Amino acid sequence: MQAVITIALPFFALIFTGYAAGQTRLLSTAAISGLSVFVFYFALPALLLVSIADSPVDQITNFRLLLAWLIPSLVLFMFTYVAAGKLFGGGAAERAIQGLSTVFSNVGYVGLPLVIVAFGSEAILPAVVVVMIDTIIMVGIATAVIESDQGRGGGLWPVVRTVAGGVVRNPIILASVAGVLIGVTDWSLPGPVDSYLGLLGAAAAPAALFALGATLAGRSLGHELGRTSFLMCLKLVAHPLLVWGMAALLGLPALWVAVLVIQAALPVAANVYVLAQRYDVQVAQASTVIFMSTLVSVVTVSVVVSLFIP
Numbered sequence: 001m002q003a004v005i006t007i008a009l010p011f012f013a014l015i016f017t018g019y020a021a022g023q024t025r026l027l028s029t030a031a032i033s034g035l036s037v038f039v040f041y042f043a044l045p046a047l048l049l050v051s052i053a054d055s056p057v058d059q060i061t062n063f064r065l066l067l068a069w070l071i072p073s074l075v076l077f078m079f080t081y082v083a084a085g086k087l088f089g090g091g092a093a094e095r096a097i098q099g100l101s102t103v104f105s106n107v108g109y110v111g112l113p114l115v116i117v118a119f120g121s122e123a124i125l126p127a128v129v130v131v132m133i134d135t136i137i138m139v140g141i142a143t144a145v146i147e148s149d150q151g152r153g154g155g156l157w158p159v160v161r162t163v164a165g166g167v168v169r170n171p172i173i174l175a176s177v178a179g180v181l182i183g184v185t186d187w188s189l190p191g192p193v194d195s196y197l198g199l200l201g202a203a204a205a206p207a208a209l210f211a212l213g214a215t216l217a218g219r220s221l222g223h224e225l226g227r228t229s230f231l232m233c234l235k236l237v238a239h240p241l242l243v244w245g246m247a248a249l250l251g252l253p254a255l256w257v258a259v260l261v262i263q264a265a266l267p268v269a270a271n272v273y274v275l276a277q278r279y280d281v282q283v284a285q286a287s288t289v290i291f292m293s294t295l296v297s298v299v300t301v302s303v304v305v306s307l308f309i310p
Contacts, residue, residue, distance in 0.1 A: 018213025045175030047201030052179025072242035113205030
């Protein structure tokens, strides 16, 4: 319980502070957008680059670590895809967005800062593995299904081009790769550069959480609450349970298990809304599930944190 009070609750307090600032119009839409750009393109990449460079990067390709996140994500995505079709109907594209909503965690804005504060730099690598699998594999699968359902044609190449373009433009992944390269080569950053990146990265956690809250201020609560509740239960309850079971089955170290389960208990990432908007599929639904899952995750993340950090 002490960990919830000292670690989890302050994080959510920052989110709701940002929400209050956005809701009361203390921050304009342009200001919120600018803050989000600062976090995504500057602060988070700086934090990742420095942290990964100082971590045991040889473990990033650990096969068991990859499977502990990938297998539960694939299973839950397919279950949601099938179950949503039977319960709510809809085409393949709609079900793909719903499936992605149950497995794509908000690691960048919430998960990374949270596990770094809770466990230190050793938590970086499993968190980065989550980001890469979600961004490359899970978004790739959802994009392939949507492209096929909307009859865009062109076979596999358009999907590969879309996903690859998203990856090479993603500063979080680029910073992660740069950090791995620095770590593998045992090259040390020059002192002034390291200090600069350290200062920039120190702003990542508070700015990311505040920006997330401010962004949520414009979201709606009232769109298809029955379907939203179904997706939230899968994301916030089933996903962490599946990841926990698979990580334990594969015999991962206790720290990695804790990091992966906490990441799975996080709310839905804004990336799902971006993909939905790009293809004009389930846009309102995606917005609602992101907002609602963020509210409910105050409870679920606090419970998970209390289980792993006495």
